[in-house]
Amino acid sequence: MKDMMYAKTIRSKIVKGTIKSITIPPLPEGYFTVSREDILSKNIVKIIFEDMPYYSTGEINHLNEPIMLVVGSDMEIIKQIVDEIKIEYSEENGVFDESQKTIAYHFKKGNPKRAFKNAEKVIEMTYHTGLQEQAYIEPQGFIVYEEDEKVTLIGSIQCPYYVKNAVVYALGCSSDQVRVIQAAVGGAFGGKEEYPSLIACQLAVAVKKVHKPIKLIFEREEDILSTTKRHPSRITLKAAINELNNVTSISADIAIDGGAYTGLSSVVLSRAMIAVSGAYTFENLEVLGHVIKTNTVPNGAFRGFGAPQMFFAIEMFMHHIAKETHQDSFAFRMRHIARQGDKTSTSGTFRDPILLEDLIRVATEKSKYHSKALAYSQPGIYKGIGMSIFLHGCGFTGSGESTHIKAQVKLLKTKDGLVHILVAAVDMGQGIKTTLPKIVSQILEIPIERCIFNYPDTDNVPDSGPTVASRTIMIVGGLVARAAKELKENWIDNLEQIVTKRYVQPSYIKYDESKFKGDAYPAYSWGVSVVEVSVDPITYQTKILNVVSAYDVGKEIDERIIQGQAEGGIVQGIAYGYLENMSANKGVIKQKNLTDYIIPTTLDVSKMSTYILDNPYQYGPFGAKGAGELTLIGGAPAVALAIQMAINKNITKIPVTPEYVMELMHDDD
Amino acid sequence: MMMIKFILNGEHVEIESDPSRRLLDVLRSDFNLIGVKEGCGEGECGACSILLNHHVVNSCLLPLGNIINQEIMTIEGFKTTKRYQIIEQAYIDAGAVQCGFCTPGMVMATESLLHMNPSPSDFEIKIALSGSLCRCTGYNMIIEAVKIAAERGEGLW
Numbered sequence A: 001m002k003d004m005m006y007a008k009t010i011r012s013k014i015v016k017g018t019i020k021s022i023t024i025p026p027l028p029e030g031y032f033t034v035s036r037e038d039i040l041s042k043n044i045v046k047i048i049f050e051d052m053p054y055y056s057t058g059e060i061n062h063l064n065e066p067i068m069l070v071v072g073s074d075m076e077i078i079k080q081i082v083d084e085i086k087i088e089y090s091e092e093n094g095v096f097d098e099s100q101k102t103i104a105y106h107f108k109k110g111n112p113k114r115a116f117k118n119a120e121k122v123i124e125m126t127y128h129t130g131l132q133e134q135a136y137i138e139p140q141g142f143i144v145y146e147e148d149e150k151v152t153l154i155g156s157i158q159c160p161y162y163v164k165n166a167v168v169y170a171l172g173c174s175s176d177q178v179r180v181i182q183a184a185v186g187g188a189f190g191g192k193e194e195y196p197s198l199i200a201c202q203l204a205v206a207v208k209k210v211h212k213p214i215k216l217i218f219e220r221e222e223d224i225l226s227t228t229k230r231h232p233s234r235i236t237l238k239a240a241i242n243e244l245n246n247v248t249s250i251s252a253d254i255a256i257d258g259g260a261y262t263g264l265s266s267v268v269l270s271r272a273m274i275a276v277s278g279a280y281t282f283e284n285l286e287v288l289g290h291v292i293k294t295n296t297v298p299n300g301a302f303r304g305f306g307a308p309q310m311f312f313a314i315e316m317f318m319h320h321i322a323k324e325t326h327q328d329s330f331a332f333r334m335r336h337i338a339r340q341g342d343k344t345s346t347s348g349t350f351r352d353p354i355l356l357e358d359l360i361r362v363a364t365e366k367s368k369y370h371s372k373a374l375a376y377s378q379p380g381i382y383k384g385i386g387m388s389i390f391l392h393g394c395g396f397t398g399s400g401e402s403t404h405i406k407a408q409v410k411l412l413k414t415k416d417g418l419v420h421i422l423v424a425a426v427d428m429g430q431g432i433k434t435t436l437p438k439i440v441s442q443i444l445e446i447p448i449e450r451c452i453f454n455y456p457d458t459d460n461v462p463d464s465g466p467t468v469a470s471r472t473i474m475i476v477g478g479l480v481a482r483a484a485k486e487l488k489e490n491w492i493d494n495l496e497q498i499v500t501k502r503y504v505q506p507s508y509i510k511y512d513e514s515k516f517k518g519d520a521y522p523a524y525s526w527g528v529s530v531v532e533v534s535v536d537p538i539t540y541q542t543k544i545l546n547v548v549s550a551y552d553v554g555k556e557i558d559e560r561i562i563q564g565q566a567e568g569g570i571v572q573g574i575a576y577g578y579l580e581n582m583s584a585n586k587g588v589i590k591q592k593n594l595t596d597y598i599i600p601t602t603l604d605v606s607k608m609s610t611y612i613l614d615n616p617y618q619y620g621p622f623g624a625k626g627a628g629e630l631t632l633i634g635g636a637p638a639v640a641l642a643i644q645m646a647i648n649k650n651i652t653k654i655p656v657t658p659e660y661v662m663e664l665m666h667d668d669d
Numbered sequence B: 001m002m003m004i005k006f007i008l009n010g011e012h013v014e015i016e017s018d019p020s021r022r023l024l025d026v027l028r029s030d031f032n033l034i035g036v037k038e039g040c041g042e043g044e045c046g047a048c049s050i051l052l053n054h055h056v057v058n059s060c061l062l063p064l065g066n067i068i069n070q071e072i073m074t075i076e077g078f079k080t081t082k083r084y085q086i087i088e089q090a091y092i093d094a095g096a097v098q099c100g101f102c103t104p105g106m107v108m109a110t111e112s113l114l115h116m117n118p119s120p121s122d123f124e125i126k127i128a129l130s131g132s133l134c135r136c137t138g139y140n141m142i143i144e145a146v147k148i149a150a151e152r153g154e155g156l157w
Ligand code: FES
Pocket: B037, B038, B039, B040, B041, B042, B043, B044, B045, B046, B047, B048, B049, B058, B059, B060, B061
């Protein structure tokens, strides 16, 4: 692009306090600073909870909070200017414990009070989970330019309309004045769900000042130190046990660390809370949840969205209860698994068939779970095998789809018979650029090459909602399938035709968001993962030996795509459980690049086997349900259970690092 | 500034530039070879992998001054070869490409490996690709792709 300018962000050097003064040196011609003084309308990133400014208001709430941009044509000169800008702060002490609560939710199922009163035994445990960085290989970035008055943003993003709506709000302009185009984007895993909106707002304000195209690409260190991550959590679980050694009630107290601004945290919290039962049914529940505010970088969306934390806790807890009550853990868990017709944690109903028993049978047989568990429970072997059982609610929680998103899709058939699939869904490696055309081509019975899917541009595609929450195939794909059927019925050769479809909630889905009552999700995907490990008793390193998973994702539309999602997901999930270690000390994140923050390489993965069982969902395209997040969820509990078996100690936090293993092994002996 | 000559994708090129610049930047901005990606800028991710005299290296760590008269091959140059076609098809068939951000680097590492060792074992493949991070796949499908390529391309390497 001609006259391209570059930008660099100036960030706070303190964790909490206020800016006393900013001294900017005289700038060479063609160089600018852009900060809150240049804002035309609102200084808020429009997400669910509107508390995050995109240029610091002068009050600093976390380290590396964005204060201003320096914009100009030569990066070297920009860097010099950045170095010369002096900011003075008055520092305050940050808060890092649970004392500041921003969101509090509570719900109940049945009569937990009575269950606890009548309990033979009560067991309690507290679990902790750490930060996880998305570590997408492609860092955050945007190009912005202005044509007439209109602002166009091209970016590495998951949700074009989130960005568009945020920018419209920030500029206070009309909706046709902002255009967002998705660039080819690398796998983002949630990391490009809400965060890019912040950069987009900064850049939109900048382009209105500078009137030249601007490119802003994060460097890896900046990306790691300033973007959102998976929420750390503290989860306390209490179980009421009856005389048959069954769980009659669970009481849970959940706190997730939202960091300095709330953003999406309330939605992450509700998904975590709803996941409290794991893949089991408990008659009675009492669930309390908080988002806590600390002076660390805000946390946000990450594949799984609150569920991985909760599934780790409940799976470890179920195992722990079995041990405490001297029963076989496998049999104990099997007695509690969810069955068709059971009430969900939010007192909705599991209406569709549940294949858990089959999934468990396949996964345990293929992994030789039972014989290995027996062999590894002998001392001195330092091997273990762990099994996790899990589900994932597909799509947005509750009535999100019908009240907030209202997805729309469009098919445009040209005169020469090409069918353009017009949706805002982003392919970032999860394969929708194959899957969506496949759906359309099969229904219309035309070659797949005639079904066109391009990167979304908000000027051309309707708002089919964000590319999140495992909703793209089931919800967007479902709408596309309906549109294709309609097009097929009305197909006229040599004529341009357009079919539009809007999401309508299946009428049986009723959910009360404030009470957490009813069907929180239209459908559920299910899975079982078995992970086998060895632990080196000298170095305390864990090695993954084998992974076997079985899933019910309704119906797989493309076998290889599902296999790719399955392998990539479980590798991320297992790594969350033992390898990926990110921690903050008083608001300072200690791992700042991919040298310090270790993600799996080829040398960390083992053989993996994936089995898919069909269980078609009536409203999904060809019966498909969500798959993208499910596969990550079982990784951490399975690997933690395996390590627990190998070292015969109780694991209560992830990641299970060699340091933690050492600590446990030296404990009490 | 100095005049620096090297061989880029089979052609002799020269450029007047600061020898301390990263080869990655030179390839992307001066030669518009954008198949070379920047993932980390510090030698960890392999997204910037290129071949230097047939060996895979991270172009983000390589100063321009170090490649005088050396042979550099990027994915764009490699694309014209038969070996590339074999590797590409193997990657597609094995489902080794998800978002594709890591793929150019992986392909260069694959070429470098097969050049030295036309029939590698699983473990040798893992070692050879361990410098390239992929966050989407679980690597197994990439390892499979390399095996398929080695088999189909017998005699080419
Ligand atoms: S950009 Fe060179 S190794 Fe990551």
